[in-house]
Amino acid sequence: MNMQNTTQGLFDYIQKSPTSFHAVSAAAAALEQAGYRPLLESERWDLQPGDRYYVTRNQSSLIAFRMPERVEGFMVGAAHTDSPCFRIKDNAAVTVEGYTKLDANKYGGMIYTSWLDRPLSIAGRLLVRSNRGVESRLVNLDQDLMVIPGLAIHMDRSINEGKHLSAQVDLMPLLGKGKVDFFSLAAEAAGVRKEDILSHDLFVYNHDRGTRVGAEGEFILCPRLDDLQCAYGLLEGFLRMEEPKAVPVLCLFDSEEIGSQTRQGAMSTFLSDTLRRITGAVGLSEEDHLRLIAGSMMVSADNAHGVHPNHPEKAALTSRPKLGDGIVVKYGSGYCTSGVSAALFLDILEQAGIPYQSYFNHSDVTGGRTLGGLAMTQVPMYSVDIGLAQLAMHSACETAGTADTGYLIDAMKRFFAAKVTETDVGSYIVEG
Numbered sequence: 331m332n333m334q335n336t337t338q339g340l341f342d343y344i345q346k347s348p349t350s351f352h353a354v355s356a357a358a359a360a361l362e363q364a365g366y367r368p369l370l371e372s373e374r375w376d377l378q379p380g381d382r383y384y385v386t387r388n389q390s391s392l393i394a395f396r397m398p399e400r401v402e403g404f405m406v407g408a409a410h411t412d413s414p415c416f417r418i419k420d421n422a423a424v425t426v427e428g429y430t431k432l433d434a435n436k437y438g439g440m441i442y443t444s445w446l447d448r449p450l451s452i453a454g455r456l457l458v459r460s461n462r463g464v465e466s467r468l469v470n471l472d473q474d475l476m477v478i479p480g481l482a483i484h485m486d487r488s489i490n491e492g493k494h495l496s497a498q499v500d501l502m503p504l505l506g507k508g509k510v511d512f513f514s515l516a517a518e519a520a521g522v523r524k525e526d527i528l529s530h531d532l533f534v535y536n537h538d539r540g541t542r543v544g545a546e547g548e549f550i551l552c553p554r555l556d557d558l559q560c561a562y563g564l565l566e567g568f569l570r571m572e573e574p575k576a577v578p579v580l581c582l583f584d585s586e587e588i589g590s591q592t593r594q595g596a597m598s599t600f601l602s603d604t605l606r607r608i609t610g611a612v613g614l615s616e617e618d619h620l621r622l623i624a625g626s627m628m629v630s631a632d633n634a635h636g637v638h639p640n641h642p643e644k645a646a647l648t649s650r651p652k653l654g655d656g657i658v659v660k661y662g663s664g665y666c667t668s669g670v671s672a673a674l675f676l677d678i679l680e681q682a683g684i685p686y687q688s689y690f691n692h693s694d695v696t697g698g699r700t701l702g703g704l705a706m707t708q709v710p711m712y713s714v715d716i717g718l719a720q721l722a723m724h725s726a727c728e729t730a731g732t733a734d735t736g737y738l739i740d741a742m743k744r745f746f747a748a749k750v751t752e753t754d755v756g757s758y759i760v761e762g
């Protein structure tokens with residue numbers, strides 16, 4: 331696949347994924363096309379060697395895996411499906427001065443100003459009453475529907491001097507003129523009756539499409555690159571892997587932007603439960619399960635900060651990732667990468683000739699904990715934090731490197747098919 335097709339594939343995936351529900355639904359559709367069959371957590375699993383499966387939790391996190399002839403360790407790749415946005419409240423429509431605007435809570439840590447004066451839409455899920463009980467319906471209004479208008483400079487001459495914006499005052503999206511019945515719009519888009527809606531998880535999202543910028547198209551400008559660029563890279567790598575030597579496991583987790591401590595987030599039991607059910611299905615003992623986890627490996631992929639052309643001083647002195655220059659391996663406090671996990675992963679990259687670079691925090695900055703670090707509290711594997719370099723993380727529209735998506739796909743295609751074996755303290759065999 332060339333860079334043009336890879337980039338278009340990424341933009342298409344992101345456009346189909348305005349929310350974590352849709353990111354999971356789009357991934358599930360691609361997996362089903364490749365022969366992966368859905369499992370329900372609430373049903374008994376009968377897993378057959380050679381078969382392919384996936385399971386979702388809350389419809390917003392997904393784990394896919396292939397059952398080998400013999401279960402001998404796991405090769406796990408994880409990314410997150412959610413991005414900073416606004417969550418629409420109940421009775422959200424507010425009428426003021428002959429306009430209708432929506433009341434919405436912030437979800438995650440977004441850059442407020444980046445949400446002003448651009449086309450926005452609404453997506454999520456509706457829980458509706460049906461003749462079979464209660465059903466979830468994904469909904470995407472998928473049009474240039476709303477705008478959060480900024481204030482004219484004539485009304486605030488100090489607007490360029492660092493402005494405090496209030497989510498409750500300044501960030502309410504404008505939906506229309508007169509009294510707009512918001513839930514009727516949502517019901518119509520979902521093909522349900524408004525009176526059948528029992529509850530909802532609806533979000534405001536940036537309706538911009540991805541585009542290439544730069545003199546040679548070397549950058550991509552697109553909403554939700556954190557972390558759908560990695561989610562897409564992992565998904566595509568997983569779909570393209572050749573015959574795996576261990577159990578390849580693809581994880582797409584929701585809730586990263588709000589701390590991962592939900593039923594479906596990286597700190598939940600979703601991964602550990604799934605791995606336990608896989609080893610249980612082939613009759614392995616608790617002893618064998620722990621033995622396999624200890625010798626398994628995880629790549630936690632979440633986008634990284636590239637060095638900023640206008641603020642080079644923000645980067646660490648010696649680790650300065652550039653957009654388009656390859657996979658970023660993240661080291662230091664807050665990251666789960668160790669010398670061992672980095673070496674095992676880099677061995678796979680070097681065997682394949684895939685470019686990589688390193689990231690450390692600026693020495694005066696404390697990093698947060700990542701997806702991988704949090705998941706490790708549940709499943710203590712060798713884990714490495716990676717990402718693709720980007721600018722303006724958590725802006726409504728982010729900038730990354732065009733070439734990097736393909737590097738991640740290639741890397742994960744090889745990682746998922748690989749196997750790591752610990753032979754002694756400090757000795758490992760990597761079968762790439």
Ligand code: CO
Nearest residue numbers: 556557632633
């Ligand atoms: Co992220």
